[in-house]
Amino acid sequence: MIRRPNTLNARCCCCRASMDLLLPKDTQTYSIAVFGVQTVGCTGAVRLGAELLRSCYCSSSSWSGPILLSSPCDDSLAGTFKAAGIEDVQYYRYWDAESNGVCVENIVHDLENAPEQCVVVLFASGHRPTGAELSQEDWKRVAEVMVKRQLFPFFLIPAQGLCSGSLEQDAWPIRHCVSLGLELLCAQSFSHNFGLYGERVGHLLYVLKQNLLAVQSQAEKFVQTLWSCPPMEGARVVATVLSNPAHLVDWQESVKAIAERCMLIRERLRERLRLLGGPWHWDHIIKPGGLYCSFGLNTQQVEFLVQKKHIYLLPNGCLNVSAINSRNLDYVAESIHQALSSKL
Amino acid sequence: IMSIFGEVPQAAPVAVFKLTADFREDQNPRKVNLGVGAYRTDECQPWVLPVVRKVEKMIADDHSLNHEYLPILGLPEFRSSSSKIALGEDSPAIKDNRVGAVQCLGGTGALKIGAEFLRRWYNGTDNTKTPVYVSAPTWENHNAVFSNAGFEDIRPYKYWDAGKRGLDLEGFLGDLESAPDHSIFVLHACAHNPTGTDPTQDQWKQIADVMMRKSLFAFFDSAYQGFASGNLDKDAWAVRYFVSQGFELFCAQSFSKNFGLYNERVGNLTVVAKDQDNLNRVLSQMEKIVRITWSNPPSQGARLVAITLNTPELFAEWKDNVKTMADRVLLMRAQLKEKLKALGTPGTWEHITEQIGMFSFTGLNPKQVEYLVKEKHIYLMASGRINMCGLTTKNIDYVAESIHEAVTTVQ
Numbered sequence: 001m002i003r004r005p006n007t008l009n010a011r012c013c014c015c016r017a018s019m020d021l022l023l024p025k026d027t028q029t030y031s032i033a034v035f036g037v038q039t040v041g042c043t044g045a046v047r048l049g050a051e052l053l054r055s056c057y058c059s060s061s062s063w064s065g066p067i068l069l070s071s072p073c074d075d076s077l078a079g080t081f082k083a084a085g086i087e088d089v090q091y092y093r094y095w096d097a098e099s100n101g102v103c104v105e106n107i108v109h110d111l112e113n114a115p116e117q118c119v120v121v122l123f124a125s126g127h128r129p130t131g132a133e134l135s136q137e138d139w140k141r142v143a144e145v146m147v148k149r150q151l152f153p154f155f156l157i158p159a160q161g162l163c164s165g166s167l168e169q170d171a172w173p174i175r176h177c178v179s180l181g182l183e184l185l186c187a188q189s190f191s192h193n194f195g196l197y198g199e200r201v202g203h204l205l206y207v208l209k210q211n212l213l214a215v216q217s218q219a220e221k222f223v224q225t226l227w228s229c230p231p232m233e234g235a236r237v238v239a240t241v242l243s244n245p246a247h248l249v250d251w252q253e254s255v256k257a258i259a260e261r262c263m264l265i266r267e268r269l270r271e272r273l274r275l276l277g278g279p280w281h282w283d284h285i286i287k288p289g290g291l292y293c294s295f296g297l298n299t300q301q302v303e304f305l306v307q308k309k310h311i312y313l314l315p316n317g318c319l320n321v322s323a324i325n326s327r328n329l330d331y332v333a334e335s336i337h338q339a340l341s342s343k344l
Numbered sequence: 345i346m347s348i349f350g351e352v353p354q355a356a357p358v359a360v361f362k363l364t365a366d367f368r369e370d371q372n373p374r375k376v377n378l379g380v381g382a383y384r385t386d387e388c389q390p391w392v393l394p395v396v397r398k399v400e401k402m403i404a405d406d407h408s409l410n411h412e413y414l415p416i417l418g419l420p421e422f423r424s425s426s427s428k429i430a431l432g433e434d435s436p437a438i439k440d441n442r443v444g445a446v447q448c449l450g451g452t453g454a455l456k457i458g459a460e461f462l463r464r465w466y467n468g469t470d471n472t473k474t475p476v477y478v479s480a481p482t483w484e485n486h487n488a489v490f491s492n493a494g495f496e497d498i499r500p501y502k503y504w505d506a507g508k509r510g511l512d513l514e515g516f517l518g519d520l521e522s523a524p525d526h527s528i529f530v531l532h533a534c535a536h537n538p539t540g541t542d543p544t545q546d547q548w549k550q551i552a553d554v555m556m557r558k559s560l561f562a563f564f565d566s567a568y569q570g571f572a573s574g575n576l577d578k579d580a581w582a583v584r585y586f587v588s589q590g591f592e593l594f595c596a597q598s599f600s601k602n603f604g605l606y607n608e609r610v611g612n613l614t615v616v617a618k619d620q621d622n623l624n625r626v627l628s629q630m631e632k633i634v635r636i637t638w639s640n641p642p643s644q645g646a647r648l649v650a651i652t653l654n655t656p657e658l659f660a661e662w663k664d665n666v667k668t669m670a671d672r673v674l675l676m677r678a679q680l681k682e683k684l685k686a687l688g689t690p691g692t693w694e695h696i697t698e699q700i701g702m703f704s705f706t707g708l709n710p711k712q713v714e715y716l717v718k719e720k721h722i723y724l725m726a727s728g729r730i731n732m733c734g735l736t737t738k739n740i741d742y743v744a745e746s747i748h749e750a751v752t753t754v755q
């Protein structure tokens with residue numbers, strides 16, 4: 001049974017809605033307490049979580065790491081933790097160039113060898129920047145190691161619903177960890193699944209076994225020193241939609257439509273590349289869903305695309321598939337083919 | 345089962361929020377909340393400015409607008425128009441291209457980014473030991489913001505003279521003199537919170553003199569421009585004077601009060617540097633700090649303020665709305681003083697009308713405050729600070745009589 005605190009916080013309707021989205025009330029779990037804090041986007045949630053960990057994790061004295069991030073990951077993630085005073089940032093292997101996907105063996109190995117009680121940042125879905133995902137079976141293995149070595153999960157879920165088209169499926173890893181009795185933090189963003197990027201709607205969820213009110217009071221203290229209180233406009237939209245059955249259905253359909261469009265682009269891109277020939281395999285493009293995709297291009301190939309073909313993508317070869325459409329699909333596919341074929 | 349967070353201590357609640365929470369739970373029909381830090385109408389309701397309602401509708405109806413991310417430093421037209429409000433349309437510093445800004449999450453966010461920058465780059469690359477001075481008393485969050493930004497040495501500078509119920513200029517100047525060179529001073533641009541007591545222009549000149557001589561850094565906190573006197577330029581005099589004297593400075597601006605946009609978190613950190621080259625480098629470092637704090641700022645409030653400030657009719661309407669608020673506060677001040685005098689309440693009450701802005705330091709002692717809260721259901725801060733906005737034509741008699749009771753029966 002999940003206990004939720006009563007708070008006089010006026011924006012708790014957004015918090016309640018955000019919590020329910022991740023962990024529905026009917027989830028059967030151990031007796032745990034859940035609370036949330038509305039934040040300034042996902043970055044704000046990560047920053048707040050980092051501040052809280054630094055000051056409260058493990059014991060009352062200051063904790064400074066290590067924190068484990070996936071390799072690769074968003075370049076500002078390490079900086080955010082360091083800004084909160086967590087200097088010891090390490091990495092676990094995530095993207096596997098050979099298989100053009102995630103290698104769960106590497107992850108499990110690295111976590112087995114991580115210091116006990118360290119904090120591990122995991123993308124429940126929508127990994128940035130690769131878009132690559134673990135299967136539910138993979139997640140079970142990862143969660144097992146987390147329990148065994150007492151590692152603390154700090155989940156990021158930047159685009160719930162956009163990856164698989166299902167809100168439940170995209171949140172599954174978090175629910176699974178909760179069902180195992182793990183305490184955790186989770187940073188949620190409503191930028192992508194509500195398109196409210198510029199309104200900065202984020203949420204930090206806490207799942208704890210005890211001492212809820214004390215941790216909540218500490219979180220409020222940190223919020224005071226960061227931005228006092230979060231912006232209302234976007235949160236109101238989210239809360240209104242999520243708490244109204246008719247709006248909720250509308251929204252879920254919009255989210256599904258985005259997810260389906262991304263999947264369609266991926267399929268057509270794969271098909272196009274397959275037809276252009278060559279020794280390469282393209283199944284990894286359609287395996288994950290969502291916005292981001294990694295093509296396994298090296299630095300020179302990426303530079304070729306940017307400089308010679310005017311196709312802009314991240315230096316690590318990851319791109320946003322929603323930027324591809326029926327007008328530029330052929331050009332993009334041919335250019336990628338060219339980049340791979342040329343002796344670069 | 346043990347929690348990893350099992351040892352976390354309960355943090356003390358923020359005093360002003362606890363006060364409001366207690367007020368909410370109070371069932372007494374005569375209760376009055378003089379602790380709130382927001383404007384209230386004569387019906388004791390929050391006031392959404394008419395110009396704000398108008399512009400909100402405009403934004404909602406403008407389908408050319410979307411919700412894409414703003415640049416890291418914020419909406420350009422918001423930043424520039426906000427800085428103009430602080431420094432003046434004809435500011436020579438703006439003309440010299442040495443003024444820039446960062447859109448922030450309210451005044452708190454602006455203080456935060458300024459503090460984080462100063463800790464990293466102000467005087468050498470590690471300012472954790474650089475003293476930061478805040479007024480005694482000051483807004484209770486100043487301390488926490490600078491402390492969390494990594495400053496280890498936060499000191500008070502003398503400000504409020506409880507005896508004479510006014511500014512302790514001698515003490516203030518003395519602390520400026522004895523401060524180590526290059527110390528950082530947090531100055532309230534106008535309508536000092538919580539005392540409502542501002543230096544006169546002449547006194548500001550003396551303060552600026554010492555600060556220039558000792559290379560002390562001026563970090564202005566401007567949360568009440570327009571709200572204090574009803575006139576934007578008048579309320580910005582101190583900041584503009586410092587700029588005219590050649591100071592490089594920061595000004596953390598909040599549009600929470602003067603636009604009533606409290607929960608949209610609309611703030612601006614105005615940066616005045618020696619020249620454009622220095623300015624650009626400062627902004628580039630601030631950008632990095634913003635990125636790992638909130639990535640980029642919220643759109644709604646900034647859009648609203650920018651449209652208002654940049655559209656002549658709307659700008660005029662806004663100034664009018666601001667004056668409405670300022671005038672109501674001035675009226676309550678005048679009436680409270682009159683009623684206390686009429687009741688023959690012992691002590692002098694001139695400070696009620698001499699003080700400026702939302703707050704008044706009444707001079708009531710903690711016992712008298714407790715009496716008001718417990719016996720009269722009038723909620724105010726333990727410091728004796730009241731928010732004039734909590735007074736209305738309907739409750740002012742009750743409040744005046746209660747203060748009279750407190751002063752005459754409780755020592």
